[in-house]
Amino acid sequence: MSIAYKPQEIEKKWQEIWEERGLYRSVVDDSKPKFYYLTMLPYPSGDLHIGHWYAMTPSDAQARFYRMQGYNVLFPMGFDAFGLPAENAAIRRGVHPATWTYQNIENMRRQLRSMGAMFDWSREIVTCEPEYYKWNQWFFLKMYEKGLAYRKKAAVDFCPSCNTTLAREQVVGPERVCERCGTPVIKKDLEQWFFRITDYAEELLDFSKLEWPERVKVLQRNWIGRSEGAEVVFKTEQGDELVVFTTRPDTLWGTTFMVMAPEHPLVEKLISPGQREAVEQYVADTRRMEDIVRESAEREKTGIFTGAYAVNPVNQERIPIWVADYVLMTYGTGAIMAVPAHDERDFAFAVKYDLPIRVVIAPPEWDGQPLTEAYSGEGTMINSGELDGTPTPSGIKEVISWLEERGLGKKAVNYRLHDWLISRQRYWGTPIPIIHCPNCGVVPVPEDQLPVELPTDVTFRASGENALTYNEDFLHVKCPLCGADARRETDTMDTFMDSSWYHYRYLSPHYQDGPWDPEEGAYWLPVDQYTGGIEHATMHLLYTRFFTKVLRDLGLVDSDEPMLRLFNQGIILGEPRDGDFVQVTGSWSGDALVAAKIQVLTQAEGSYLDRKSLPPYKIGENGVQGEVWHRDEGGIKVRVLGGDDEEHIVVVNAQEAAVEIGGQPARLADLHMHLEVEKMSKSRGNVVAPDVLVNKYGADTVRAYLMFAFDWQSGGPWNSRGIEGSYRWLNRVWSLVFDDSPVPDGEADPADVRQLRRKTHQTIRKVTLDMKAFAFNTTVAALMELTNLMRKLQVTPVRGSDAWKEAVDNLILLMAPITPHIAEEMWTGIGHEFSVHNQPWPVWDETIAQEETMTLVIQVNGKLRDKIAVSVGIGEEEARALALQSKAVQRHLQGKTVRKVIFAANKLVNVVAK
RNA sequence: GCCGACGUGGCGGAAUUGGUAGACGCGACAGACUUAGGAUCUGUUGCCCGUAAGGGUGUGGAGGUUCGAGUCCUCUCGUCGGCACCA
Secondary structure (H helix, E strand, C coil): CCCCCCHHHHHHHHHHHHHHHCCCCCCCCCCCCEEEEEECCCCCCCCCCHHHHHHHHHHHHHHHHHHHCCCEEECCCEECCCCHHHHHHHHHHCCCHHHHHHHHHHHHHHHHHCCCCCCCHHHCEECCCHHHHHHHHHHHHHHHHCCCEEEEEEEEEEECCCCEECCHHHEECCCCEECCCCCECEEEEEEEEEECHHHHHHHHCCCCCCECCHHHHHHHHHHHCEEEEEEEEEEECCCCEEEEEECCHHHHHHCCEEEECCCCCCHHHHCCHHHHHHHHHHHHHHHHCCHHHHCCCCCCCCEEEEEEEEECCCCCCEEEEEEECCCCCCCCCCEEEECHHHCHHHHHHHHHHCCCCCCCEECCCCCCCCCCCCCCCCCEECCCHHHCCCEHHHHHHHHHHHHHHHCCEEEEEEECCCCEECEECCCCCCECCEEEECCCEEEECCHHHCCCCCCCCCCCCCCCCCHHHHCHHHHEEECCCCCCEEEECCCEECCHHHHCCHHHHCCCCCCCCCCCCHHHHHHHCCEEEEEEEHHHCCCHHHHHHHHHHHHHHCCCCCCCCCEEEEEEECEEECCCECCCEEEEEEEEECCEEEEEEEEEEECCCCCCCCHHHCCCCEEECCEEEEEEEEECCCEEEEEEECCCCCEEEEEEECCCCEEEECCEEECHHHCCCCECCCCCCCCCCCCCCHHHHHHHHCHHHHHHHHHHCCCCCCEEECCCCHHHHHHHHHHHHHHHHCCCCCCCCCCCCHHHHHHHHHHHHHHHHHHHHHHHCCCHHHHHHHHHHHHHHHHHHCCCHHHHCHHHHHHHHHHHHHHCCCCHHHHHHHHHHCCCCCCHHHCCCCCCCHHHHCCCEEEEEEEECCEEEEEEEEECCCCHHHHHHHHHHCHHHHHHHCCCCEEEEEEECCCEEEEEEC
């Protein structure tokens, strides 16, 4: 073993050589099948996170695998460069968003290169470049022409902290907070731009052309929220039409009142004079109420009678119209028919306001008594005139035809999905290419004037207000139609616009005559494999599907779907750790301890403390001994365990405390607090920095570990010891391949040779199948198994055999996608030609991989009693005889009679006895 | 509340889809080499009883189907994720 494995040297070397030789430049080549492998592009936040590595390096390995299998693989990378953090940095630190962004990109490019991934950098895109966002604007204009982009005044969710509107899916949780900063959103009435994604709602529910995880499809289906029912037209006594949507038209005869959303435009007109003041007060109160309060389901419903009446079209009954906050303007028509007997919410409302409840669906075996709660199950229609007696499922259909015949209503489908709100009141985004002219109104910027560039000389206000709104140069423009002084639209586009089509721009990032070069498109599209996090299930992945359908309808692409196959990787969580064990002395102030001195008795490094070697937990008169459970600027919490594992958390005020670690003075911030398995975050201090790992172990180790240690789909907690295992493995492989000690004398044992060949071919088979199936952890495990066998045979004459060479070559080839640098170094190092990455993927020989002998499992009554080595393909008779001869079997058969013998070929014999 | 996913050693995770549970790795324990080792190498390692041979038990829990269940069915508990007055 003449040379040591020095990943830092060989990785840098090969990355440069691959780059120089253009090894991963992908060009259209009709002689090869194409494979467009796409992994989600990062936001340039500053540093590459271990999560980026976790998402990208297994993807890279799979892309490399396809490449060696003979595909022409495109594996591009870029930066999702517009967005709020850049602007916030500008405000906080006075750096221009562009400067901040490009500095981060520069750094992240370096970090990305350190992965050794096969990214084709000649196709890199940066979405904040005018040559990129010009096409955002172009698409916007095309959509505007087709009526797919429109402007309307709407009550929109607005984040007062980010000072911008949010799309519906950017408002999260029952508290309805801003996804980015956690501030509760407020409602604002603003003129906003929307994309008509609802036009495609039905088509977006069709996943038949997609090989996507069921999870994602379910999330999208829920998000689109399709429900079938009917629209029924009620008339008010004033003669206005009041349309309602219902999924249960069969309960129409049970409508005893109607409810409108407080925001419903007709409310104003309906109010009777006597009720005017009260209703207006109610509407105003509701509108002022925050959504958090209003939309909490537990809250008791409130409402008020408008004084107006409507007529139920099915039975001409006069029913009161109420206004209530439990009806939402944003769903259906903003008005409902209330059927208290068969709807929980209506029931509660009717009880509260003493409104009539009429049963029209008789529950099975109903005794005719008044209901104590709403019955929404199946039953038989009653009190419904000529339709009495119709059972529930068919009743719905029958009522719909009944309504349609009489022109009272029609079958209808409703979606929860809203149009996509794309306006953002922010500077760092794509300007919406629209001009507001006092004479002509809304005027699109002519195509030949694109891009509308973001001005660079802008000043940022601490409030976060859109800098474009007071940038005079940007603002003032002549109307392209009439030449009058006009004003530019200052809203910019949601950044999801950028990521909705970036996979098209990768094809030709600098192409001038269109969003991409159609020739490239004809070859590479659509994306064959997409990988990324599940968190994008309803936003990015729905928008990008919508976008492709729009592009298809514009005649730009042939496919209905952007990405045929999707795989979601999980996330890497923080490593759990015990906190430091400390001895705190000070004085008590109530329940809290005011510390004078905090001594760390041991500093935990990554793993749990050994309790045995520590002093006991203690709460005393002048201090405590225990584990640092939590730490913040003001102090710590110390966890003390009592005799029965009873837990006490002591709050320690450490403002005035002297901190000592190992006898040395230290800062409070140096104390390690207890960490659970939880998301990595700077504040918790459990972030793993890939750069540090690369410096210590090399990229190949990090790649191998990330692929080996987790089920890729699930992710899991980081383990700083675990990565050592992968490093050991690579070192062992290295010393196996570069073993230049003399080969042991003698003849190689043919059985060993056979065993090695068999294992080699089995490994090729396993790795090939598992790589395809995203089972990366078992792929690496298989390679480790082969390594382990080789290490056993390394000290025997087998090392001089052809089987050994075969094993070494194949091991290197199979490792190439996973650990590209060491594989290249070993491949060329044993005299093969550059590059290992241009080699064809090895093929296994099924007959060599075949086992000759196997372990026949012998069971008695289903319990394992013996194992016998037999040759593969042993017949039933023979197996049965062997089983019955087994001493262990005979022992267990004593006093029993054999009833039956089950034989499972190449598996086991089960003797059933009583 | 509704929808979905998941529960396997001290830990991360395997299990050809109904046929040897725990591959591979981490950790732990023992030993070798070493001035030393948190390097490297060898061995052991689900739990319980037993010196051993051997036996019992074991995939969140309870039941069921089957010659045989981590895998299929029913119920149940727990964890996580999504949606949530959606008419």
